[in-house]
Amino acid sequence: MALLLFRLGRGSYRRPWAVIGGWLLLLAIALGLGLGFGGTLKESFAIPGTESQEALDRLDQVFPEVAGASASVVVVAPGGVDVHDADARAEIEAVAEHIDGFDGVEQALSPYSEYATDSLSEDGRAAIISVQFSTTADALPEGLLEQVRSEGESLTADGFDVSFGGEVYQELEYGLTVTEVFGVVFAAVVLVVTFGSVLAAGMPLGTAIIAIGVSMGGILFVAKFITVSSATPLLAVMIGIAVGIDYALFVLSRHRHQLANGVDPEESASTAVGTAGSAVLFAGVTVMIALAGLLIVGIPFLSVMGIAAAVAVFVAMAAAVTLLPAFLGLAKGRLVPKPGSRAAKRETGADERPSMGRRWVRFVLRAPIVFVVLVAGVLGTLAIPALSLQLALPSGAAQNPGTDARDAYDAISEHFGAGSNGPLLVMIDLTRADDDTLLDDLAAVRDEVRSVPGVKTTGDALPNPTVDSAILQVVPETGPTDPATLDVVNGIRGLEGTLLDETGMQISVTGYTAVAIDISDRLDQALLPFAGVVVGLSFLLLMMVFRSVLVPLKAALSFLLSVFAAFGVVVAIFQWGWFADALHIVPGPIISFMPILLLAIIFGLAMDYEVFLVSGMREAYVRGAPPKQAIEFGFAQGARVVTAAALIMFFVFAAFVPEGAGVIKAIALGLAAGIAFDAFLVRMTLVPALMALMGKAAWWLPRWLAKRLPDLDIEGEHLRTYRSGVEWAQGSSERAALALDELVVGDEQHRIGPVSGEISRGGVLFLVGPEPARRVVAATIQARLAPVSGRLQVLGHTVPGDESSVRGLVAIADLSDLEDRDFELSLGDLVREHERAARSMWSLPASDAAVRARVARIRAAVTTAGGAADRVTTTTAVGTLDPVARAVVLAGLALAEGPDLLVVDANHLAELPASGELVGRIARAIAELAPDATTIVVGVPPGLDLAAVDAAMAGPRRTLAALTIGDPITSSTTERKDALR
Known part of the structure; x- marks a missing residue:
């Protein structure tokens, strides 16, 4: 992970404008979608699977006229006026009538109606107009609430005091205020004091602001498709700004420390992202796990809050390891603390205190x-x-x-x-009630509910037109947040079993x-x-x-x-x-x-x-x-x-x-x-x-x-090992295509090595040792197995670390390994397949002329090796060739992929025993077939006459070297090797 982040940081540092431009483009797209096409933030306390929610859902089906949002217009008469007076009653009823006629209002119930429950106060001073809307709060027609307000406030001209209650009039929308700006200013001051540099302090702020802009745009856009509460984006802003500044701070602090100690700016920025960035990554993942864990609660609005905040953390984390190093790429050496400054003394340890x-x-x-x-x-x-x-x-x-x-x-x-x-609403299911005693049973339910301690009043149970449900309004003695009211709810719910047995009616409270x-x-x-x-x-x-x-x-x-x-x-x-x-x-x-x-x-x-x-x-x-x-x-x-x-x-x-x-x-x-x-x-x-x-x-x-x-x-230990290997590889890459320094391969239980040696570019290296050991070394050279210890440099790349680069430069050909396709496909078809592997997916396939030319070169190499060259044609199946020709052809097919380093193994050539002279001739043929710059590694068994190999290899003007590796490895590692075939 540290190495991946190192490369990510280095790439961002080297291409700052591309990375910054990408982030700004992402910011513009996110804000454009959020502000231009985003949805409306709205509150929803729905909790699927609970009794209250199921009752609300049923209410929407059987009593659609009361399933929408509601509001209360509370009218308090001036001193000396009683709401029962004829004039006062006429004015209040007129307002209720006008509101009842508004589009989007299902019903505005006058407090004087026979259906109104406790809408006139006992002291005669106040009345409540109950307003029932046709839709939920988030779908009310625009301007309807202001219409209701305007109509209600018309009573103030005669001295009435009017106020508006209900969920639709609660101020649940949250916005940013000037004090939040002060929070960011304080953060900036802390950063300036920490770094002693305005330029350095501005970078964490910049990354955090851009990151939170991206997150906010995304949240607003998603609000078009799901319900997002007003608190969600503000929570994301709080957390996003805080962690965005902090994560960039950790990376920048490591960078400044390294700069003060003489590290090159590019190397320092990349290493800071690889080391401090790793800590940032795993710290951020921990925060995201905690926030995403809110999904477990099963409350939708809370789940959305958690996911939105987790996304804000992710974006801040991404900005810290990509956008910040891009800023560092623009600043380059200007962030180095000035010599003799307090920051420089602190970072270099020169401050004795x-x-x-x-x-x-x-x-x-x-x-x-x-x-x-x-x-x-x-x-x-x-x-x-x-x-x-x-x-x-x-x-x-x-x-x-x-x-x-x-x-x-x-x-x-x-x-x-x-x-x-x-007030509470009791839903009554009448589907199993006795029709003959329905009214008496409803009265009994009302009386039972009224007897619950803490209940002040109840209305009459009101059946719906289909008489399959009824509703009963209950007013408790205590307020909605009083613990005693919770006891009332539990008390009513406790009647469910008794009422079901006595009346066949099932109740639920919402x-x-x-x-x-x-x-x-x-x-x-x-x-x-x-x-x-x-x-x-x-x-x-x-x-x-x-x-x-x-x-x-x-x-x-x-x-x-x-x-x-x-x-x-x-x-x-x-x-x-x-x-x-x-x-x-x-x-x-x-x-x-x-x-x-x-x-x-x-x-x-x-x-x-x-x-x-x-x-x-x-x-x-x-x-x-x-x-x-x-x-x-x-x-x-x-x-x-x-x-x-x-x-x-x-x-x-x-x-x-x-x-x-x-x-x-x-x-x-x-x-x-x-x-x-x-x-x-x-x-x-x-x-x-x-x-x-x-x-x-x-x-x-x-x-x-x-x-x-x-x-x-x-902590970046692997990264430090990799960087040490890179320095060594860069030092050896000018003279060596392949270099091994105390290299140990295999696994912890079965080791091979240590082995040291090198071969120059375009040279031929004979790898001497038992076949299983050679295979493991070859797989390590191709970066398919990681070394146990030591250092390995392949064509200027270090392993471990540069595996993906090495795999694209190295090919392996087992000269004794045949597959079914070597018998089924012609040499021409195989050449096309291997050459296609070296081309981009958009390239045209090799032409017939190119295939014939490649086969002709292979045929010439077979002649050098002493094989039957006359049988090497575009239509020949490789599996039908003699062993020597087949070995050269297999190597030629691997070379068609264009590798810079070819590893071949000549342990035994099918039915022919390997000899120094034979191996030398085949190696010479492969060397003639390969481009001059291609390095060749030939695996040979121990005891082979290397002098005979040298004599047979006298023709090609290439550097020759031999490297001996250890004893055969055990079966457990051999099985691992066999899986690589």
Whole structure:
């Protein structure tokens, strides 16, 4: 992975304008689609499979007239006026009549109607006009709500106070405000202080802004096809900006460090992407796993939130490893810290004073157990308010004073009681009811429901025209977010079995409060599976990253301290009301899905810091440093960058709190608090303390597990090995087409080598050794098997690392290996096939003349080898030729593919025993057939007379060399070799 990212970074660095142009084009397309053809953001709290949702769906079928959105026009009479007075009644009824005539209004029920329930207050001061729309809130005709408002406000001319309630008048749309801009400004200041350069500080901001623009355009476009809530894009903006800046920061910080230490800018940018970019990649994947895990909850709007935020993280991650190196390609050496500057001294280690990070970790390591207890105590105390966490869906009570929904909520609470703000709807299935006693049974159902503790009033059960269903409105004594109302819902649902037995009628409860209960239940049921899947997958990923069991276990469990402390802060401020006025917060219950959303995001971001901080510790430990020294080294290396990253995230999230709306304020505060707790108390204090207490055991991994886990190498050890091999290959490529330096092939159990040697370009190398060993070496030269150790250079490319390039330059021909097609196809057909392999898919096939010319050259080579050349024609089947001719023809077919290096094996030529003179003649024939620049490797068995080979090879003017390899390998590796045939 590090090597792939290295090449990606190098490609972006070398072609900056192409990469930047591609990103800008993508940004333009995304924003164009999103703004020009995107859909409308809308709220939907549908939760398929729950009782309340099934009742709503049935309501849409059997009572379509009441299945749409609804609203309340709350009219409060001026002092001295009673709503029962004739004049007041006439005015209110006239307004209800006018609203009833609007297009899109199914019914506007006058509070004086016989069908109205509790629409006139007992004190005579207030009345409620119930408005039922024809469609759901997201499909209302444009301007209809303003029509209703205008008509209702006509009463204010006579002194009435009018307010508007219901879901359609709740302010659930969220937008960016100036405080979010301040968050980005704070992030910019942190970047300038971190790098000491405005140019360097601007690059992470640029990549993050472009990435979030792409994500936002995509989200708005997708809203045309699926329901996307108003909070979704804002959540994506919060997370996208934060991680976009942070991910670019980690890569840029590594680049600046390398530049300060004299590394070439291109080499530095590529290496930074390969090393720090690997950590970015796996940190980003961890965040994406946590966010995508919200799919497990099974609530559509929450799933969309999670996927949208995960996409924003992915785009930010992609920008950090492609767009940022393109910016670095434009800057080139201008990012090198000025000699003598504070940044240069810090990056080169010339500053004799220990950094603040190093001083802090040394302080922690003096008494690690003390800091473990302190951190656990502080975060545990902050988490105490979380014990009284109260969850609910948004309601008018949570709106700011002066808004429509809040004014209507307060007016209804004052004159009708809080329960009138959240009436329940009981659906009654009449399909199994007794027709003869239907009305009596409906009355019995009403009376049973009315007897439930906490029920204030109930209307009469209203059957639909087909008399297969009925609805019953229930007004509880308490408000929609009061825990007592949840007891009322559960109490009514508890009557289901009794009523079914007594009346044959099945009931189900729906309405806003019932939906809130079902969402809470669904979240409770999904919490453990969610935590299991997300934490489990992340644990496996971190185990692969750190090659340890205890480190990822500690990382996964320690974040619980951060997240529960964040919950505590959210409850204290949003539920208990601490600092509510200063933060413009209306105290009340926390939105239902906040805990699981916070859990997902904080977990993902916490693992970011774990990767960036602990990977440096592991790097030092792997290189031989004692545990405590490794902790100090890794911490000092990453502390400054992690501090900057955490501050950036904190400022970005915190900026959404003062002027943000509803859902976003609580989520933003929780994220800001959680990031601060996790970065500074957990990752930078608790983690080094725990690592010190664990000592060497921190890096323990069972041997059997180590063999089965892939080595992700985010520290870049493989990349450093590759770069060392590249330098060696570049040094040898001018004089050698093939070079082996202490090369060991095979596998860990069955090794061949070490072997060293080289052959110049256009030369012939005889590879002497047992056949199985030769085959493994040949497969390694063709980059089909990875070396066990040592270095291998093939035509200027190093293996491992440049496998794809090597495979296109090397061909292998087994001179004793025949296939069915060698008997079925003619030589001319085979020549066409092999030449086609060397051409592009758009090229024309070789002409008949070209095929005849190729066959003629092969026939001449067969003559040199002493074979029966007269039988070598375009119509001859290769399998019918004599062994010598067949060997030359097989090599000639491999050469038709145009390789720069050809490996042939002459262990035995079918029925002829191999001899030095015979092998020499065949090798000479192949050398004459191959272009001068093509290097040839010939595998020969041990004991062959190499002097005879040399004598037979006297003709071609090529460099000759011989290389002896080890004894035969064992059966397990032989089977692996046979599979390569």
